[in-house]
Amino acid sequence: MFEKTGIATRAMVVEKFPPMERINRGPVAVVECYQKIPCNPCQTACPFGAIRIGEDINEIPCRDENICTGCGVCVAKCPGLSIMIVDGSKSDTTVQFRIPYEFLPLPEAGEEVVGLDRAGQPICSARVIKVMAPPSFDRTPVVTLEVGREYLYDFRNFRRKA
Amino acid sequence: MREVELLVIGSGPAGLCAAISAATSGAKVLVLERSFKPGGQLIKQTHMFFGSESQYASHRGVDIADILLEKVDEFGDRIELMLNATAVGFYEDNVVTVLKDEKEYFKIKARSVVCATGAYEKSLAFPNNDLPGIYGAGAVQTLMNVYGVRPGNRVLMVGAGNIGVIVSYQLMQAGIEVVAVLDAAPRIGAYLVHASKLARMGVPILTSHTVKEAIGADCLEAAVVCEVDERFRPIPGTEKRYDVDVMCISVGLSPLNELLAMRGAVMKYVPQLSGSVPLRTNSLETSIPGVFVAGDASGIEEASSAMAEGYLAGLCAAASLGHVPPDLNDRKLEYMSQLDGLRSGPVGERIRAGMRNSKL
Amino acid sequence: MRITQHPILTFERGKEVNFTFNGAPMKGYEGETIAAALHAAGVKVLGKSSELHRPRGFYCAIGNCASCQMIVDGEPNVRTCITLIKEGMKVETQEGKGVIK
Numbered sequence: 001m002f003e004k005t006g007i008a009t010r011a012m013v014v015e016k017f018p019p020m021e022r023i024n025r026g027p028v029a030v031v032e033c034y035q036k037i038p039c040n041p042c043q044t045a046c047p048f049g050a051i052r053i054g055e056d057i058n059e060i061p062c063r064d065e066n067i068c069t070g071c072g073v074c075v076a077k078c079p080g081l082s083i084m085i086v087d088g089s090k091s092d093t094t095v096q097f098r099i100p101y102e103f104l105p106l107p108e109a110g111e112e113v114v115g116l117d118r119a120g121q122p123i124c125s126a127r128v129i130k131v132m133a134p135p136s137f138d139r140t141p142v143v144t145l146e147v148g149r150e151y152l153y154d155f156r157n158f159r160r161k162a
Numbered sequence: 163m164r165e166v167e168l169l170v171i172g173s174g175p176a177g178l179c180a181a182i183s184a185a186t187s188g189a190k191v192l193v194l195e196r197s198f199k200p201g202g203q204l205i206k207q208t209h210m211f212f213g214s215e216s217q218y219a220s221h222r223g224v225d226i227a228d229i230l231l232e233k234v235d236e237f238g239d240r241i242e243l244m245l246n247a248t249a250v251g252f253y254e255d256n257v258v259t260v261l262k263d264e265k266e267y268f269k270i271k272a273r274s275v276v277c278a279t280g281a282y283e284k285s286l287a288f289p290n291n292d293l294p295g296i297y298g299a300g301a302v303q304t305l306m307n308v309y310g311v312r313p314g315n316r317v318l319m320v321g322a323g324n325i326g327v328i329v330s331y332q333l334m335q336a337g338i339e340v341v342a343v344l345d346a347a348p349r350i351g352a353y354l355v356h357a358s359k360l361a362r363m364g365v366p367i368l369t370s371h372t373v374k375e376a377i378g379a380d381c382l383e384a385a386v387v388c389e390v391d392e393r394f395r396p397i398p399g400t401e402k403r404y405d406v407d408v409m410c411i412s413v414g415l416s417p418l419n420e421l422l423a424m425r426g427a428v429m430k431y432v433p434q435l436s437g438s439v440p441l442r443t444n445s446l447e448t449s450i451p452g453v454f455v456a457g458d459a460s461g462i463e464e465a466s467s468a469m470a471e472g473y474l475a476g477l478c479a480a481a482s483l484g485h486v487p488p489d490l491n492d493r494k495l496e497y498m499s500q501l502d503g504l505r506s507g508p509v510g511e512r513i514r515a516g517m518r519n520s521k522l
Numbered sequence: 523m524r525i526t527q528h529p530i531l532t533f534e535r536g537k538e539v540n541f542t543f544n545g546a547p548m549k550g551y552e553g554e555t556i557a558a559a560l561h562a563a564g565v566k567v568l569g570k571s572s573e574l575h576r577p578r579g580f581y582c583a584i585g586n587c588a589s590c591q592m593i594v595d596g597e598p599n600v601r602t603c604i605t606l607i608k609e610g611m612k613v614e615t616q617e618g619k620g621v622i623k
Contacts, residue, residue, distance in 0.1 A: 309555070
């Protein structure tokens with residue numbers, strides 16, 4: 001299905017997530033890269049060596065959740081915008097996501113937005129916590145959002161309310 | 163008649179890298195560019211490139227053009243960049259005829275030539291495919307990313323290869339609605355990360371679909387699409403109508419290399435490289451000694467490989483003129499291994515077959 | 523039809539220039555092509571084909587395909603997708619192959 005629609009299946013998604021206890025410990029990168037393509041900036045970008053691709057730049061990146069600090073440097077560096085940061089340490093009922101968002105106008109902190117799944121369909125309400133767009137992100141702003149825990153494996157994007 | 167040491171035809175990623183590479187070895191280079199802007203198609207690429215650091219991965223194409231042009235500037239005494247200059251003929255004695263500013267016509271004799279002439283967008287046959295509003299996807303990219311002009315309000319993208327999905331995403335960044343992306347193939351041809359970016363914006367990607375017809379009086383008003391079976395035959399009763407004022411055609415590129423054919427280089431139709439290409443050595447030298455090819459003109463690939471090919475062709479062309487750096491072999495091997503890396507994965511399978519088919 | 527805000531790009535438009543399209547006054551910016559200026563003004567039909575007189579717009583925007591040919595300052599077959607707009611230019615739709623004077 002994925003190769004026909006571009007929409008990853010639940011099983012594919014779950015496999016890219018670290019165990020729940022790691023998510024609950026603090027921020028960690030989820031690298032949603034499913035296809036062998038010649039690309040390795042995530043490996044180059046990671047200041048801790050937590051993302052490994054190896055000699056062959058076509059290999060699928062492997063993120064070590066015990067080394068990854070969830071710093072988020074890789075998020076704006078991935079040309080496929082396939083990386084997000086998840087953080088389950090803030091509350092028992094919600095989880096925070098940091099996702100790249102290259103559209104205008106940018107949302108503002110505190111704003112309620114519509115949470116979308118991998119097919120762009122509305123699934124929940126999300127609250128914007130922070131919008132980061134420093135020069136080092138090179139015009140790929142990263143938005144921190146808070147959503148209900150039940151949407152951990154489904155939330156992937158958002159749109160501003162009309 | 164003006165005589166030059168190395169002539170590079172085209173100032174896209176391959177041509178600029180060839181010029182930089184040859185000048186690094188000490189060659190004097192003239193670069194011909196038919197447009198009034200250098201950089202080829204890099205100047206409209208707003209997305210971050212794939213590849214590795216050596217090919218400026220993670221930089222946006224438009225910024226890579228600036229990086230390369232800055233390097234060209236640093237070689238001001240060795241690289242001359244001539245804009246508005248179209249190479250229109252390439253003759254046996256390595257004389258290239260040039261049309262400058264659409265009025266001046268003159269000859270240049272080169273000791274060595276790198277042909278980095280790029281590619282052109284293919285079209286697709288369906289009723290009314292000539293209506294204004296139906297554009298090449300690259301053309302729409304030029305209109306919106308170079309000139310900042312909206313192509314229209316609602317777009318149907320035909321072709322789910324990298325260009326199709328990337329341009330769709332860029333249309334949305336410019337605030338334009340994309341109703342769907344369709345492709346006759348049963349699978350998405352683009353890198354799937356690009357397709358996912360689009361899917362999560364709510365744009366449906368319809369594989370096994372084609373355009374049945376375009377509708378409109380003076381301009382495009384609607385498009386009728388339908389499903390196709392595994393042998394690409396339309397399935398009756400599956401028609402869907404989209405009211406759109408723009409349709410982008412992104413069904414592939416073909417190498418643009420009439421000049422090499424005219425010069426007498428041995429050409430071959432290689433389907434995996436999307437058209438007629440010159441046979442070439444590992445150093446990218448064609449059947450004509452001293453005449454090299456690089457980038458899409460040698461076969462359709464990504465800009466990252468075009469850059470690596472440009473560096474390799476420029477290095478080898480300069481060496482053929484006697485500019486042999488002490489580390490020639492190391493540099494050659496480095497560019498070749500970069501190309502191997504870019505082509506080694508499953509998505510490079512076609513290209514690898516194409517390379518085997520175009521060896522001299 | 524102009525893009526005013528963009529997440530990646532900033533458009534630095536040149537000086538405003540006046541030109542005419544089939545006699546009607548139009549405005550464009552220095553540094554842009556005739557086809558871009560016309561498209562920004564909502565003009566998509568640039569000419570008519572020679573045999574069947576079907577409307578023609580641009581197709582490739584990089585000077586490859588000749589679909590955008592127009593009569594500019596009396597000269598036919600000008601590829602307007604690669605020709606820059608200039609102050610006072612007289613741009614006209616072309617019917618057929620054009621007559622070279």
